[in-house]
Amino acid sequence: MxxxxxxxxxxxxxxxxxxxxxxxxxxxxxxxxxxxxxxxxxxxxxxxxxxxxxxxxxxxxxxxxxxxxxxxxxxxxxxxxxxxxxxxxxxxxxxxxxxxxxxxxxxxxxxxxxxxxxxxxxxxxLRWDDLVVGAWQSIGIGALVSSAAAIGTMLRQGRAAWVDRTSRAAAEERLRMAQDLHDGVGHGLAVIAMQAGVALHVLDKDADRSGKVRESLEAIRATSREALDALRVELATIAGEAAPRRPATGVEAIPALVERVRSAGLRLEVIGEPGELTPPVGAAAYAVLQESLTNVLRHAAASTATVVWERGADTVALRVSDDGQGGAVQDEGMGISGMRSRVEALGGTFRAGPVPQGGFEVSAVLPA
Incomplete structure (x- = not known):
């Protein structure tokens, strides 16, 4: 020191x-x-x-x-x-x-x-009276020393507990930022890759279809800007710089997300609607849908995906399935574990895995 x-x-x-x-x-x-x-x-x-x-x-x-x-x-x-x-x-x-x-x-x-x-x-x-007084003083000092040691120990343990809580909160915040970064940028880059593939395929097959190429390239430009904006905000936050926090994306952004995935070439069918949700639940539902569709684009090698919304009395259920090469989950990674933590933090249930008829399905039930 x-x-x-x-x-x-x-x-x-x-x-x-x-x-x-x-x-x-x-x-x-x-x-x-x-x-x-x-x-x-x-x-x-x-x-x-x-x-x-x-x-x-x-x-x-x-x-x-x-x-x-x-x-x-x-x-x-x-x-x-x-x-x-x-x-x-x-x-x-x-x-x-x-x-x-x-x-x-x-x-x-x-x-x-x-x-x-x-x-x-x-x-x-050496007098008897002095011995008696000394004995009582010894007892008094022992009691005061014990009290001081007990108080000091409680203060140290309280400080250690506060440091532990602070460290845990900081770790949870870093994990949240990493998940947001993974969700936003991962999805954006997956769509960019698909759109670039569509554009190159069209150029190879039919040079006259410049309109489709332009549409794909414009989607690439828009998606890449969104992904880079998200990246800058999250990296600035992690670095400790003053950066505007983006509002949590909710159900109002789901139609744009669906259209963006469809423009990447995936046939996407949507059944039902989520309805009105509270901001935390809406943000979790959007994050689960975004990550699920991103995984379909990146890993499933699927041609079709289906999104099903089911409203209950006090719950909303979301299922995202595809016809790709589903397989058992060996390592959930940041994507699936991030979806699970978001859902369970709100008191919901989450499942992700292959389905008997083939493909892969993500299911989340959230409080409505």
Whole structure:
């Protein structure tokens, strides 16, 4: 931990150390006190208090200094130091370590440090009254140290849980952006490839059909622009730049999607309508339909696809099937797993796989 980071996180230890040292000077050198320690003992007590306070400032770098805190505090009492702010040294030390490190890594050090302080308290005075007071003070310090360690541990665990939640949310957001990028750009590039194939085929077969070629090339241009716009927005977001978020595409864009796929040369039959859907459900339905048709264009080698919408009392079902070379799903990849996560996040059900009569079918049931 560099000095700037330490100052930002542990600045409060500086006034604590000043209070411990200043208070020890006041109670030991400011008046006679009730413990007959002599001048040398009082001066030595102040020095040991300064050592205990100084160890607090370095605990982040070296947890073993907790033994120095305990030894200096115990020595303070053993040479006859007066009661004062020195009691806070071990309490603060246990709190500092509890907020930074797992409990089991410093607990043995804390036990040894506590024993050293208790020993110092018990031998400070040889009279019976002093022994009784020292025993009660030892119990009090033990309780306060335990409380400080418990509070520090809870703060550390709470901070770790917050970091975990933040990291998980960031990972989920990156996955969402990757899925959006995959859905939008993958679909656009698939249509571009199909349109380019149609244009080249027409040019090879019939050079006079320039109108069909122009139509295909215009579709390529429009689709490529949409795909590149989507790519720029998502990449800018991933890079942390300020970029306008595109509104989620919903059911209103489904007719254009159908026409775009048909223009790529696929015979597409649509049965039923999705009807009115809430924006989240509409966005999920569009994403499932787009990814399903993209997979038909890219992988199925199909000539015909069918889209079926079925409205229930409180659900809407979507089925996309084709007559291509369907096969068992070995690896769902980002496309199918993305569709599944979108549907299940809304409480729906999803299935994708080959059908007995041949081809492949994607089925999603969403809350309407």
């Amino acid at each position: 560099d000095s700037n980071m330490w100052l930002a996180k542990r600045w409060w230890l500086i006034p604590v150390a000043i209070i411990i040292v200043g208070g020890s000077v006041a109670v030991n050198l400011g008046h006679d006190g009730h413990v007959d320690a002599g001048v040398v003992g009082r001066v030595l007590s102040v020095v040991l208090a300064a050592v205990a306070a100084g160890s607090l400032l370095l605990l982040d770098r070296c947890p073993a200094l907790l033994l120095v805190t305990g030894a200096a505090s115990g020595g303070y009492f053993a040479v006859g130091g007066e009661n004062g702010p020195i009691f806070f040294a071990l309490i603060v030390a246990s709190f500092v370590l509890a907020t930074r490190r797992p409990f089991r890594s410093w607990f043995p050090l804390l036990v040894v440090a506590a024993v050293l302080i208790w020993a110092g308290l018990l031998v400070r005075g």
